[in-house]
Amino acid sequence: MAERExxxxxxxxxxxxxxxxxxxxDDVLEICRDLIGKVICTRFDGMYxxxxxxxxxxxxxxxxxxxxxxxxxYTARTKTMYEAGGITYVYLCYGIHHLFNVVTNKTxxxxxxLIRALEPLEGLPLMLQRTxxxxxxxxxxSGPGNLTRALGITTSHNGVALIKGEIELYDDGYTVSDQLVxxxxxxxxxxxxxxxxxxxxYYLKGNPWxxxxxxxx
DNA sequence: CGACCGATCGTCT
DNA sequence: GACGATCGGTCGA
Numbered sequence: 001m002a003e004r005e006x007x008x009x010x011x012x013x014x015x016x017x018x019x020x021x022x023x024x025x026d027d028v029l030e031i032c033r034d035l036i037g038k039v040i041c042t043r044f045d046g047m048y049x050x051x052x053x054x055x056x057x058x059x060x061x062x063x064x065x066x067x068x069x070x071x072x073x074y075t076a077r078t079k080t081m082y083e084a085g086g087i088t089y090v091y092l093c094y095g096i097h098h099l100f101n102v103v104t105n106k107t108x109x110x111x112x113x114l115i116r117a118l119e120p121l122e123g124l125p126l127m128l129q130r131t132x133x134x135x136x137x138x139x140x141x142s143g144p145g146n147l148t149r150a151l152g153i154t155t156s157h158n159g160v161a162l163i164k165g166e167i168e169l170y171d172d173g174y175t176v177s178d179q180l181v182x183x184x185x186x187x188x189x190x191x192x193x194x195x196x197x198x199x200x201x202y203y204l205k206g207n208p209w210x211x212x213x214x215x216x217x
Numbered sequence: 218c219g220a221c222c223g224a225t226c227g228t229c230t
Numbered sequence: 231g232a233c234g235a236t237c238g239g240t241c242g243a
Contacts, residue, residue: 057235066235068228077228095226097236114235145236155227188235 015039015172017163023085023104028111031104032058033183033202035113037176039121041168042151049126049151051118051141052174055203055210057186059101059112066192066200069110080159081110088167090148090158097145098154102162102169116187116201117142119209120150127151143211180205187211 018038025031041050059067061081068078068091080089081103089101089112101112118141120127127133127150133140141150148154153167162169183199190196203210 059235068235073229075229091235092225092227094224094234094236096224099235101235116235139237143236186235191234 015170018169018171019163020084020086023102023162024106025085026105028058028060028104028113029200031102032056032113032200033181035102035115035169036181036202036204037174039170039172039174040115040118040151041170042153043165044152047123047126047152049123050121051147051151052121053115053117054119054207055115055117055142055201057114057116057202058200059114060200061105061110064192064198065195066186066189066198067110067112069112070192078110081112082108083159085111086162088153088157088160088162090153090155092155093145098148099144100148100151100153114144115147116144117203117209117211118147118150119207138208142209176204 023031035053035056038053039050040053061067061069062072064070069081074082077091080087083103084107085104087103089103090098093099099114101114103112105111120141127140128135130152131140131146131149139146141147157167160167182203182205184201185197185199186201
């Protein structure tokens with residue numbers, strides 16, 4: 001069988017799929033920052049979409065009160081995070097929203113990164129159809145719940161490896177200087193006490209697709 | 218604008 | 231039985 005095809009827009013570019021050596025590093029903050037500017041592609045039932053990551057949050061495992069794995073919680077839901085990096089962690093939030101995370105680090109260390117916003121690259125009409133949004137609405141891929149709806153990701157994709165063709169991340173050579181990356185507290189984690197103040201939310205400064213709230217500069 | 222609220226259901230206590 | 235790593239609508243200033 002022929003090698004799996006490269007996404008159309010990446011052909012001819014100096015692009016490469018992110019492999020396990022990218023995800024299985026120790027520093028979840030470093031990986032989170034590195035994800036800013038990378039490309040997510042999904043292909044479900046022949047329907048293809050892609051977008052560039054402009055916002056993400058790190059969840060630093062058992063010592064992080066904001067993480068589902070805080071204190072070493074190991075349940076049917078959180079066990080995915082304890083697997084080796086390079087897979088998804090997708091869970092249902094508020095009974096409505098499917099939130100997409102990338103699992104990092106090695107087996108037994110439940111680190112994860114929540115992808116919060118994308119700049120659409122390909123398949124925007126399909127994203128608009130999936131979300132019921134109108135052309136020009138930047139909320140189509142802004143916010144973790146909106147983003148998964150646009151990409152077609154649901155909890156049925158929990159635990160899927162990020163190199164199998166359904167959900168993949170790429171480095172297409174687009175570079176993001178440190179000057180353009182902001183690090184601020186995470187959204188919606190007031191329950192986490194002082195850990196709610198940690199600057200674990202990274203975003204591309206000035207990018208219109210970044211989800212609302214304190215777009216400092 | 219900002220504050221508030223309902224939706225909706227899996228997960229954990 | 232309570233509570234979300236959210237969103238979009240409404241209401242009032």
